[in-house]
Amino acid sequence: MNVLGTAIALLVTLGVIVFILLFGQSPQLRNGIIGKLHTFLTIQGPNTLFSTLKGVLGSRNWKRLVGCWEYCFESRNPFLQIFFLILTGGSIGLFLKYALPHIPGPYLHPIHLYIIPTQIVSLYVAYYIACSSNPGIITKDNLQQFLQYYQYDGILYEPKECSTCQFQKPARSKHCSMCKACVGQLDHHCFWINQCVGVNNYRYFFFFLFTLTEFCAYGAYLCIQIYHAFIIEWGLDKAYMRDKATGNTVPLPYYKAMLHILQKDRVIGSIAILACVTSFVVFLFCLYQLYLAGRGVTTNEAFKWELVEDSIDRGELWVEDDVQMVDANSATSKNKKKARTQPTKRKIESLDQLDNIYDRGFFRNLNDVFFPPTLHRIKKNKSA
Numbered sequence: 001m002n003v004l005g006t007a008i009a010l011l012v013t014l015g016v017i018v019f020i021l022l023f024g025q026s027p028q029l030r031n032g033i034i035g036k037l038h039t040f041l042t043i044q045g046p047n048t049l050f051s052t053l054k055g056v057l058g059s060r061n062w063k064r065l066v067g068c069w070e071y072c073f074e075s076r077n078p079f080l081q082i083f084f085l086i087l088t089g090g091s092i093g094l095f096l097k098y099a100l101p102h103i104p105g106p107y108l109h110p111i112h113l114y115i116i117p118t119q120i121v122s123l124y125v126a127y128y129i130a131c132s133s134n135p136g137i138i139t140k141d142n143l144q145q146f147l148q149y150y151q152y153d154g155i156l157y158e159p160k161e162c163s164t165c166q167f168q169k170p171a172r173s174k175h176c177s178m179c180k181a182c183v184g185q186l187d188h189h190c191f192w193i194n195q196c197v198g199v200n201n202y203r204y205f206f207f208f209l210f211t212l213t214e215f216c217a218y219g220a221y222l223c224i225q226i227y228h229a230f231i232i233e234w235g236l237d238k239a240y241m242r243d244k245a246t247g248n249t250v251p252l253p254y255y256k257a258m259l260h261i262l263q264k265d266r267v268i269g270s271i272a273i274l275a276c277v278t279s280f281v282v283f284l285f286c287l288y289q290l291y292l293a294g295r296g297v298t299t300n301e302a303f304k305w306e307l308v309e310d311s312i313d314r315g316e317l318w319v320e321d322d323v324q325m326v327d328a329n330s331a332t333s334k335n336k337k338k339a340r341t342q343p344t345k346r347k348i349e350s351l352d353q354l355d356n357i358y359d360r361g362f363f364r365n366l367n368d369v370f371f372p373p374t375l376h377r378i379k380k381n382k383s384a
Helices: 003-023 033-057 059-073 079-102 112-132 143-149 202-233 254-264 266-294 299-313 362-370
Strands: 174-176 181-183 188-190 195-197 240-242 249-251 318-331 337-347
Touching (some): 003 033
Antiparallel strands (some): 188 195
16 A cells, blocks of 8 residues: 555544544444444543553552553543644654745745735644633633523523532533533543633634634645646646557646656655545535534534434423413402412423524624623633
8 A cells, every 4th residue: 555545544534533522422322333332442441451461560550551641541641732732843844844935836826925824823823822721711710700691591501510520500501521621612632732622712712713714725725836846847738648548648647647756756746635534524524613603502502402302202291381370260459360480391302492592693692602692701810
């Protein structure tokens, strides 16, 4: 298998594993092969590995390994941030060494010499902001602001206490075991930025996703245009080949010319492939996040709604409605029948019967994400 085939196979395998880890617990997939693979990757496989290692290493080395595991996978650490910086820094360095000398070229204007440094700076600025901004950590000082703004819907959220933080959890919040804190309107914990994505930094997270997508797409465009120039410089636009099927001499197809260049100059080609794949994957994820935000749903809530739908399918979801009952035997001073409220239970047959009270309309939802209310702009507590 050539280098390109190996790279594609590795990326596909990694994508499948990430898909299984992210969606293997969803009600639609957990009873199938995806759910079984998720159980193996997260429970059965690690348990078997740990049992084997515990017997081989002994108790003292085992405790050290457990401590290392907890730091690497159960608490905040900068490993993926370092990996991101190495990957992007290495790619940028290779681009500057091997690709930049070909700019300007037949298909690239000299203005790109000014755009490229701007792109590099903007990527790292966006990444720094996403990593350093407060996601909306809830403390005892700002708890009442969150409780007043976020109402309980009685479906996904009901009043209850966070056993770790020792205070009432506001609606739409969640305690993050990695950050060791409750986060307002938590979407998810992002390992790439080493913190949660919540009400305060959701917009900065989108800014980083958009910047990364645009940066990689721009880099891929430059590399492809450089390859396009190679076709002219190397005379491949005038090259011919013999068609094996007909035996006739035909002009060299464009894609074969590109493959020929890739065999001769693999560095620029590898950068282009990595940039294309990264841009495509991050773009799809960005669209998914925008779709959820437009519906007034976080990633955490999307999973909760799937559980609700699963309960409806099993016929296990009932809700209480307050019904006004009239007591004919009692009357007010004005001789009017007295009304009283009596709760009645109603079985939910479809998800359409439930309302998402946090959905204020597509554009208003996005406005709340990109321009959150002033009460959420709370400075990070030093003790958090």
